[in-house]
Amino acid sequence: MFSMLLALSALAGLLLVNGQSLIVPGAPWKDTSGNAIQAHGAGILKVGSTFYWFGEDKSHNSASFKAVSCYTSTDLVTWARQNDALSPIAGTMISNTNIVERPKVLFNSKNNEYVMWFHSDSSNYGAAMVGVATAKTPCGPFTYKGSWKPLGADSRDEGLFQDGTYCIPTITPCSAYLLYASDNNQNFKITHLDANYYNVTTVASQLNGATLEAPGIVKRNGEYWLIASHTSGWAPNPNKAFHATSLAGPWSAQADIAPEAVNTYFSQNAYDLPLGSNAIYMGDRWRSNVLGSSQYIWLPLDWSSGSPQLVQADVWSVNLSAGTYSVASGTTYEAEKGTLGGSSRLLTNSAFSGGTAVGYLGNGGTVTITVQGRGTAQWVALYIANGDSSWRNTTISVNGGAAISLDQPNTGGGGVVLSIPVQLNLRSGSNTILFSSGQTNYAADLDKIIVY
Numbered sequence: 001m002f003s004m005l006l007a008l009s010a011l012a013g014l015l016l017v018n019g020q021s022l023i024v025p026g027a028p029w030k031d032t033s034g035n036a037i038q039a040h041g042a043g044i045l046k047v048g049s050t051f052y053w054f055g056e057d058k059s060h061n062s063a064s065f066k067a068v069s070c071y072t073s074t075d076l077v078t079w080a081r082q083n084d085a086l087s088p089i090a091g092t093m094i095s096n097t098n099i100v101e102r103p104k105v106l107f108n109s110k111n112n113e114y115v116m117w118f119h120s121d122s123s124n125y126g127a128a129m130v131g132v133a134t135a136k137t138p139c140g141p142f143t144y145k146g147s148w149k150p151l152g153a154d155s156r157d158e159g160l161f162q163d164g165t166y167c168i169p170t171i172t173p174c175s176a177y178l179l180y181a182s183d184n185n186q187n188f189k190i191t192h193l194d195a196n197y198y199n200v201t202t203v204a205s206q207l208n209g210a211t212l213e214a215p216g217i218v219k220r221n222g223e224y225w226l227i228a229s230h231t232s233g234w235a236p237n238p239n240k241a242f243h244a245t246s247l248a249g250p251w252s253a254q255a256d257i258a259p260e261a262v263n264t265y266f267s268q269n270a271y272d273l274p275l276g277s278n279a280i281y282m283g284d285r286w287r288s289n290v291l292g293s294s295q296y297i298w299l300p301l302d303w304s305s306g307s308p309q310l311v312q313a314d315v316w317s318v319n320l321s322a323g324t325y326s327v328a329s330g331t332t333y334e335a336e337k338g339t340l341g342g343s344s345r346l347l348t349n350s351a352f353s354g355g356t357a358v359g360y361l362g363n364g365g366t367v368t369i370t371v372q373g374r375g376t377a378q379w380v381a382l383y384i385a386n387g388d389s390s391w392r393n394t395t396i397s398v399n400g401g402a403a404i405s406l407d408q409p410n411t412g413g414g415g416v417v418l419s420i421p422v423q424l425n426l427r428s429g430s431n432t433i434l435f436s437s438g439q440t441n442y443a444a445d446l447d448k449i450i451v452y
């Protein structure tokens with residue numbers, strides 16, 4: 001359930017010192033060694049009270065296979081990198097010139113074994129296979145078993161779902177299913193795994209012409225909720241939800257999980273982790289030309305309206321024992337109330353807060369906003385509109401200090417506003433924040449900022 005974090009300003013002041021205890025979607029997430037977390041296309045496995053996060057290491061800024069990483073955490077925020085779960089093997093479908101994406105791991109109680117499934121492909125995505133690997137420990141390293149086309153048909157983006165209802169651990173392994181984009185990404189399939197989780201057996205559901213990828217399933221009150229994107233390559237699209245009382249369907253018509261214009265807050269689903277009566281949407285904000293800089297967009301997926309909706313949250317936290325989440329509240333400063341300099345000027349659009357934003361930033365255009373600080377590192381969310389088809393960036397200087405640069409995704413035309421976070425050192429009391437751009441073209445339009 002939604003609840004405001006009590007006394008957040010005091011709590012956040014402590015928590016933000018290490019920047020680790022809050023979930024800040026879109027910020028650069030670091031592991032406990034201070035390195036960027038490289039676990040794109042996430043899969044989460046819980047063993048006891050430990051969460052394992054498997055993902056694609058894209059630190060080489062390439063789609064080719066480098067490693068399936070494995071990170072551990074007990075709070076979903078502080079992540080320690082472990083040994084790589086899967087590494088390239090020359091001369092196989094998992095060589096470093098091939099594609100290994102969206103690793104997902106389940107525990108198979110029959111064989112006391114962890115089984116990893118992943119999208120296994122050639123460099124031009126023409127092979128369209130699944131790959132399977134096994135290990136006796138959660139992070140492995142896993143032993144590769146092979147790659148093939150399930151039931152002879154294509155499989156590209158995939159996920160796994162383990163149905164906890166029909167299993168008795170150590171006696172009957174839980175029913176598990178492969179969720180995958182098949183038949184040249186046209187038909188979406190949900191197919192039973194065998195009792196070992198080594199292969200598929202029979203198709204449970206087929207959504208013909210659905211053009212879905214990046215799937216996850218959450219089971220809630222006996223109902224199955226499929227969350228998936230449509231197909232637009234690395235670019236984001238409005239991800240959708242479908243529901244059914246059986247994995248065999250029939251499935252409902254698709255419904256939005258966020259306002260369509262924001263393209264799932266510029267992200268694509270990777271995994272959906274149950275949290276109490278809700279879930280955590282775990283998505284990727286792909287940056288196709290610098291893949292290793294792709295950030296993670298994790299947001300509450302809330303069912304209080306009856307169907308799942310992403311909660312727009314700049315800064316939030318989970319209480320795992322209660323199964324709840326809390327969205328931080330901050331102080332809003334409208335950009336148009338700041339001091340404009342150079343070529344910057346006011347823009348009006350009903351999509352902007354107060355109907356107005358500051359445009360023509362960069363190229364000598366600036367806006368200076370005065371904010372109150374607490375004398376610590378604080379998260380500041382910039383609400384921006386970037387109608388370009390490519391990313392921009394803005395420079396930010398606090399109290400006349402050195403400018404830092406912040407990347408700004410393209411948000412789409414029509415004044416679509418997205419928030420992007422930056423951590424700034426603010427002194428106690430009044431601070432000036434100057435927004436401009438080092439580039440000769442313009443930075444995104446600035447609607448408002450929220451200081452947390």
Ligand SMILES: *[C@@H]1O[C@H](CO)[C@@H](O)[C@H](O)[C@H]1NC(C)=O
Nearest residue numbers: 146147148151198199200201
């Ligand atoms: C998977 O099962 C199919 C039959 O359904 C079989 O043809 C295929 O060889 C199996 N693949 C592996 C890798 O076991």
Ligand SMILES: *[C@@H]1O[C@H](CO)[C@@H](O)[C@H](O)[C@H]1NC(C)=O
Nearest residue numbers: 006318319320321322323324
């Ligand atoms: C988390 O929820 C539990 C159970 O409701 C509660 O006792 C605990 O105080 C909560 N923790 C925080 C940090 O709010």
Ligand SMILES: *[C@@H]1O[C@H](CO)[C@@H](O)[C@H](O)[C@H]1NC(C)=O
Nearest residue numbers: 391392393405407438439441
């Ligand atoms: C800002 O964006 C421009 C292109 O719009 C790019 O040339 C420049 O390198 C970027 N600056 C930084 C610091 O990323």
